[in-house]
Amino acid sequence: xxxxxxxRIFEGSEHxxxxxxxxVLVVLAFLAIRHALVPxxxxxxxxxxxxxxxxxxxxxxxxxxxxxxxxxxxxxxxxKSKGPHANVGCEACHGPLGLHAQDFASQKPVLPNTAKxxxxxxxxxxxxxxxxxxxxxxxxxxxxxxxxxxxPHQPRM
Amino acid sequence: xxxxxxxxxxxxxxxxxxxGAALEAFESPSGAVAADSKYRMADHWWAMTIDIQKCIGxxxxxxxxxxxxxxxxxxFRTWVERYEVxxxxxxxxxxxxxxxxxxxxxxxxxxxxxxxFVPKLCNHCAHSPCVQSCPVxxxxxxxxxVVLVDQQxxxxxxxxVQACPYxxxxxxxxxxxxxxxxxxxxxxxxxxxxxxxxxxxTGARQLADLKNPGDPVHEFLRVNAIQVxxxxxxxxxxxxxxxxxxxxx
Numbered sequence: 001x002x003x004x005x006x007x008r009i010f011e012g013s014e015h016x017x018x019x020x021x022x023x024v025l026v027v028l029a030f031l032a033i034r035h036a037l038v039p040x041x042x043x044x045x046x047x048x049x050x051x052x053x054x055x056x057x058x059x060x061x062x063x064x065x066x067x068x069x070x071x072x073x074x075x076x077x078x079x080k081s082k083g084p085h086a087n088v089g090c091e092a093c094h095g096p097l098g099l100h101a102q103d104f105a106s107q108k109p110v111l112p113n114t115a116k117x118x119x120x121x122x123x124x125x126x127x128x129x130x131x132x133x134x135x136x137x138x139x140x141x142x143x144x145x146x147x148x149x150x151x152p153h154q155p156r157m
Numbered sequence: 158x159x160x161x162x163x164x165x166x167x168x169x170x171x172x173x174x175x176x177g178a179a180l181e182a183f184e185s186p187s188g189a190v191a192a193d194s195k196y197r198m199a200d201h202w203w204a205m206t207i208d209i210q211k212c213i214g215x216x217x218x219x220x221x222x223x224x225x226x227x228x229x230x231x232x233f234r235t236w237v238e239r240y241e242v243x244x245x246x247x248x249x250x251x252x253x254x255x256x257x258x259x260x261x262x263x264x265x266x267x268x269x270x271x272x273x274f275v276p277k278l279c280n281h282c283a284h285s286p287c288v289q290s291c292p293v294x295x296x297x298x299x300x301x302x303v304v305l306v307d308q309q310x311x312x313x314x315x316x317x318v319q320a321c322p323y324x325x326x327x328x329x330x331x332x333x334x335x336x337x338x339x340x341x342x343x344x345x346x347x348x349x350x351x352x353x354x355x356x357x358x359t360g361a362r363q364l365a366d367l368k369n370p371g372d373p374v375h376e377f378l379r380v381n382a383i384q385v386x387x388x389x390x391x392x393x394x395x396x397x398x399x400x401x402x403x404x405x406x
Contacts, residue, residue, distance in 0.1 A: 048297035052307035053198075057341035062225045063355050089359045092217055096224050096352075121215045121358055125264045127272035128213045128237050132359070136264075 063091050064101030072104070076153060083154035084133075093117060093152065114147030163388040168170065196346045197321040201301040202367040203340055204395035206377050207276055207353075209402070211361035214239060214274035216261040221356035222260065225341065232327045235278035240404060242271040247404040275398075275405055276282050276362060279325040279338035280354070281303060282387060283393030290320035294371075296335060302367075305341055308334045322387050323394075340364075367395075 010017065046051045066086035069090040071075045080086055091097055104127075124134040135141075185297035190311070214237055222228060222235045239259030241251040258274075265272075281304050282288075288296055288304060288361065296317050306317075311334035318326045318335060329336040341351035350364045365374035377383075377399070384401040385394040398405075 042294075045300050046297055047294040049307050049310055050292070050311065052301055052305065053342075055309075056342045057346045057370055061344045061347065061349055061352075062342075063221060063343075063352050065351075065355055066345075067348045085358075087360055089355050091221075092356045092358045095281055096221070120217070120261055121213055123264050124266065125214065126243075126267045126270070127262070127274055129210050129264070130344065132213055 061097065062096045062098045064096075064098045066090055068101040069097070080153045084089075085153060085155060085157060112152075113145070114150075114152060115145035118146040118150075118152070161327065162185070165309045190338055196348075198300040201345075201370060203281065203341070203345060204365040204397065205281075205304045205351075206363045206374055206399065208361045208363075208367050208399045209273055209275065210400050211320075211359040212274040212276055213359055214258060214262045215358060216258045217356040217358060218276060218353035219257050219259040220347075222338075222354040226339070227343075228336075229330050231256075232330070232366050233259075234325075234336075236277065237262075237293035238275045238277060239277060239403065240273055241267065242264070242402065242404045246360060247402075250404040261287040268282060271402070273402065275401070276353075277323065277386075278396065279340070280323055280392065280394035280396045281338075283395060284324060285392060286390075287317035287326060290316045290368070292316065299342075303340045304337070304346075305334050305339055305342060306337060307348075311335050322390050322392065327398075334395075365397075368372070 025084075026109075039049045039051065041050050042048070066077075066089045073090070080088075080106075092148045093112055094109055095112075097107060097109055100146055122134050122137075124136045128134055141149075168394060191202050218235055219233065219237060222233075226234060228234050233395050235257075237252055238252050239258075239262050243251075253262075262274075281298075281302060283298070283302065285298060285304050288298055292314065293310055293312055295307045295312070296304065297307070298304055305332045308329075313328060313333045313335065315328055315335070317330060326335055326337045329333070341349070341353075344351060345364065350353075351362075353365070354362045361375075363374070365377075366372045367374060374397075379396060381399045385396065386401075386405070387394070
């Protein structure tokens with residue numbers, strides 16, 4: 001197979017050729033394993049798998065967001081916009097209603113109990129900002145629920 | 158090497174075409190984020206602003222976060238601390254955060270002590286120690302400025318949990334991988350605000366996009382006294398506090 005000239009060059013160096021073959025095999029094996037283990041596009045934006053961005057972004061929101069509420073309940077939003085609760089999101093009091101926003105029949109909102117809800121924010125505490133309206137609920141109303149006197153959407157009396 | 162004007166212009170032209178193609182490739186990732194089309198990562202650089210003077214410690218943010226992100230009980234992606242600073246002793250503030258403030262705080266009337274609430278969450282650092290410490294490339298800063306965890310890649314070694322100077326990470330008790338605030342990445346990429354901002358009744362928290370010139374964050378940063386947590390660590394923290402007391406750690 002070899003010409004006589006080539007044979008003379010490789011004479012006595014078979015062990016080196018065998019070593020070179022092993023080295024090539026090792027490199028090929030490394031490349032094959034690396035190809036199998038490293039996900040496609042790894043390193044596209046940095047040292048991470050870009051597919052994980054899509055996986056994290058694909059989750060469904062649980063809170064619908066106030067724009068979704070306003071698309072049906074614009075009357076409530078309009079009434080609320082005149083009072084001090086204008087900037088309070090609907091789900092801040094009514095809880096997460098993402099399913100309700102997708103299909104209103106699938107999740108029925110529960111009317112919050114004003115005897116428990118309002119004090120979450122308005123119970124007096126020294127750490128709260130001084131300008132924030134707060135009361136000691138027991139002195140202010142006793143056992144009467146806040147909703148008896150106040151309309152939560154327009155709470156000024 | 159001497160370049161003629163013709164050669165220089167040709168080389169510049171080639172460079173512009175090639176870098177344009179590279180930018181194009183950068184801008185069209187494979188999956189959901191881009192498939193929803195209007196969202197382009199390069200157009201955003203997310204941050205958050207927190208106004209200490211507006212926080213009332215109601216715990217709505219902690220509850221909303223736990224519901225939105227299915228945060229396991231006893232772990233927190235966001236939490237609220239109540240600080241009490243007695244007189245000049247700023248080095249030893251009394252800090253409490255009963256169950257992360259998820260049930261609010263017991264009412265207290267201590268008019269002679271300075272007290273205030275500090276909501277905390279991942280600072281989505283631009284030079285994050287947690288990203289630098291991850292040995293497998295599972296945690297990273299996304300091109301739009303959010304520090305995220307690839308939970309398929311995470312080996313649960315916990316290095317990032319130790320590296321975070323703000324205590325914002327934990328090992329998930331059942332998944333056994335690192336878990337943290339995603340800045341509600343699944344919401345902000347759909348044009349919504351985060352669950353904590355959505356639920357905050359006073360607007361103390363606001364999601365901010367530093368790359369949007371119309372975002373009120375620019376006015377907020379310009380006209381107020383702004384502080385980040387642990388600025389000496391040079392983490393590039395992107396949660397900006399207004400009127401933060403010097404005693405806050």
